[in-house]
Amino acid sequence: MNREASVLELRKQLEIIWDVLVIGGGATGLGIALDSASRGYKTLLLEQSDFAKGTSSRSTKLVHGGVRYLAQGDLFLVMEALRERGIMLKNAPHLTYNQEFIIPVYTIWDTILYTVGLKFYDLLAGHLHIGKSYFINKKKTLVRMPQLVAKGLKGGVVYHDGQFDDSRMALALAQSCVDYGGLVLNYCKVTGLLKNENNKICGVIAKELVSGDEFNLKANLVINATGVFADDVARMDNPESKPVLKPSQGVHIVVDKSFLQSNSAIMIPKTEDGRVLFAIPWYNKVVIGTTDTPLNVISLEPVAQEKEIAFILDTAGKYLIKPPLREDVLSIFAGLRPLAADPDNPHSTKEVSRRHKITLSQSGLLTIIGGKWTTYRQMAEDTIDKGIKSGFLEKRKCMTKTLSLLKLHDNIVDSEYYKYGDLSDGIDILIGKEPELRIPIDCRLPYNRAEIIWICRNEMPVIIEDVLARRTRALVLNAHASSIIAPEVARIMAKELGYDMKWQQEQIESYNELVKNYI
């Protein structure tokens, strides 16, 4: 992935008609672009900001069937997600993990309910199950989870789900799409839709935000995969179109691993106000969340409310011997769920189905909303199939069920840089030439200069936030430490990508502004 080359390619291809043009570079859009490119369609994806800048880098990082959707009786969603969980773990072994969860139980009724419920969850996964669930007594629960409050504890129900790195997964999808001949471009915003004399959509107007140049790009099928922004794009098609989204904000906090001291994650199925709370080990830290706050304002950079942070801290504090305090929080991140609104109950978000919805407008805009990271592949398959059924594309078979996002040799598994995928041996080569590139830039973060150089050369970053928030996860692992390494990252980026001192200064300032939302 090379951004300069991609822009050049786009300029060269202004006259061609793309088979599929995807608007939005989150999980949904990137999944669709990969599905489309791997079926051999000529595919272009445009993202207004960075890949996964929106919701797709702000998830709980679970590849899961959704225990709570089981409790809500949404069996179809749970079965679909469990199947996709199995596929994702197989196809992206470098970015997904089998994670053990423990539900602490405090009553006999909960012990029976969750033991039986989780057995059913295992059953629904069928041959793609990733580990059996079972009950353990109080003593064993405390051995595995020593920081859990022991008072009143009856035991724990152990089960397995998947865990992943969401924004790195998005980059792996982008890279794979490019491998299959697709073109993906970040910082290129769709500002309007092109229509032919029959009022049918035949392309988009897009602004490349680095140069400021505007292009008219033609396509047989335009797909709106813009998450919480889907209503905005629908209005480009029809200014009268009714909103179909009801965004809801979810917040997570990140704290030191000493608060959990366990390789298992905690799942609290019912907090005092009926939500689910997870505390999950992730990159040597613990991610705790989430909340569910209906919002009317949609932003690419949502900000956590103090009451959401307090709710997470209070709830976690009820279960942990050493309750995390506000000053223990290393990072806070907020994301917006692109939930399909329930027309009968427009103000509720909790009960709205997490299932995806695909619609086709009269002028031919295919829009996909809802869904989950876990089901991105099925969502993509359904969207392209809908494009075929609607006559926009010739029939071709979906390839993604067995399409590996990691094509490299097995010995890469042993590499420290495994998560960077196919080309990551480039990092070892850099270190081989200059061993000092291996030293972490800051001891609080697991990143070195070789990784930053490699990222600049292979992953299309444009601003330092792209490197610190999504290609590495420095911003969410330790927001303050990430601002300490920002000047060094800016220096490396400037050298690699040809920027000057002024650019570095501006980047550091705007990054420090951003960090304020995360601490």
Ligand SMILES: Cc1cc2nc3c(=O)[nH]c(=O)nc-3n(C[C@H](O)[C@H](O)[C@H](O)COP(=O)(O)OP(=O)(O)OC[C@H]3O[C@@H](n4cnc5c(N)ncnc54)[C@H](O)[C@@H]3O)c2cc1C
């Ligand atoms: C708090 C929270 C926790 C979650 N946890 C999990 C979890 O653990 N597991 C799970 O499976 N799912 C989880 N989800 C759900 C999952 O994260 C989302 O379903 C998924 O990321 C949505 O992806 P998306 O591509 O539809 O949206 P987004 O990631 O928001 O992508 C849409 C993109 O479209 C771009 N865009 C918008 N307008 C334009 C335009 N005009 N031109 C070009 N680009 C444009 C935006 O910049 C954005 O990058 C969670 C969601 C939230 C909010």
